[in-house]
Amino acid sequence: MTPTKLDYPVDRHGLIRRDLTVEAGFSDHDLAHSVKTKQLIRLTSGVYRARIDVDPEDRTAVAEAEIEAFRLKSLAIATGRDHGGNTALSHTSAAIVHGLPLLKPELEMVHLTNGEIGGGRARKNSLLHASDLPAGDVVKVNGVWITSLARTAADVAQLAPAHDPLAFSQAMTVFDAALRAGVDRDELAAQLDRRRRRGTRVAKAALPWADRRAESVGESWGRAQMIQRGLPAPELQVEYHVGGETHRVDGDWERKLVWEFDGRGKYQRYLADGETPADAYWREKKREDALRSLGVFVVRTYWDLMERGRAVDPIERALFHLGLC
Known part of the structure; x- marks a missing residue:
């Protein structure tokens, strides 16, 4: 998520205010031109933000950019008039x-x-x-x-x-x-x-x-869907020790069933130094194999499945199969 590089001064919130730009030697024409070329987004009278450039294929980055844009809009309106x-x-x-x-x-x-x-x-x-x-x-x-x-x-x-x-x-x-x-x-x-x-x-x-202990929106949403289905909620952030390594899992039922939520950008955005998405995928596969070597059943859910209300189906089947509900 990269804001467009501009020379306009910003305030403590990251907002570009007309009075500060004028003090810095810019004109209203400069501001109008930047808005016309979409380098600046006008938020309220005399308050702007820089355009935020993201890869449109990176859904996580797009979502983060939308959140940042709304944060700036909220602060612009809160500080821009007497309510x-x-x-x-x-x-x-x-x-x-x-x-x-x-x-x-x-x-x-x-x-x-x-x-x-x-x-x-x-x-x-x-x-x-x-x-x-x-x-x-x-x-x-x-x-x-x-x-x-x-x-x-x-x-x-x-x-x-x-x-x-x-x-x-x-x-x-x-x-x-x-x-x-x-x-x-x-x-x-x-x-x-x-x-x-x-x-x-x-x-x-x-x-x-x-x-x-829930560490992400996906983990919260997944648990909520389980609860609404009437399933037992998992214990969160349980640790397994195998092969000299410690593996912390998103959810666990009696050390028989493990739930892992795969977020949108897991194999693209959160990589170790020098890793490729394929490396991260292989690392996760080895981690899952290590858990299965202990006789643990592992179920993964994905954001797209939760969008369709289908993420809980495999968890429900596994719980019944293992006699956990």
Whole structure:
């Protein structure tokens, strides 16, 4: 993910602001030309970001670029106008600024909360939510007020209506991430008890299953699909010792069945020095063979299968075959 190289100054958030560019000797014509040639993307009045160049075939890089673009858009809108009240970035926008991984986030509208009983409204690029903001629910990050990790996770978990097929998975994903970031489970429960919203029931159902040991969105989504199917949840990040090596697996059932999630870029982006994707694939195959040498059954799931709701099928068959459910 490579921003287009420009000589414009950027602020602490990575934003290009008109007042800073003018101070540096650039003109409005320069900015207009950069926008016309798509080197700059206008985010709000007088605030821009550089174009982000990525390989369109690298889906992980594309997703990361979209997240970064939304982060900058959220910060541009949060700092670009007076919203009144005790306004803070919230919901998906706050989650992105906090660095909380999310499952299929909606990245069009920037979310803010006004800290008041009324006054919520929608604008072209933003949603201003009307809700109280107790002192403990807001923090300042690089000079910008945003909702706290616990408040943000609860808000995101309650965003989707109960009938949304992804609501449970989205809630569990953000709760996994919040726990991993150090939020206490009781604090999340207190946030859900404090406000009754359309997604509260689903969020409360997801919270007990959340686990800080989940290391990726894929692991969270996979577990959520297992739970919704009525299958026993795996123990996470279990270690196996074989041949003088330690292998840590994504999920495990009684050391009889191992679950591994293969992410989108596993064989392309996370390579050891000097490795090719083929080398990484061969390394993973040898690791799997080592586990199978212990008599362990190994099942892999893939993002594309989860998209189609089919990732749990082989896990369910294996669990029944091994007498684990």
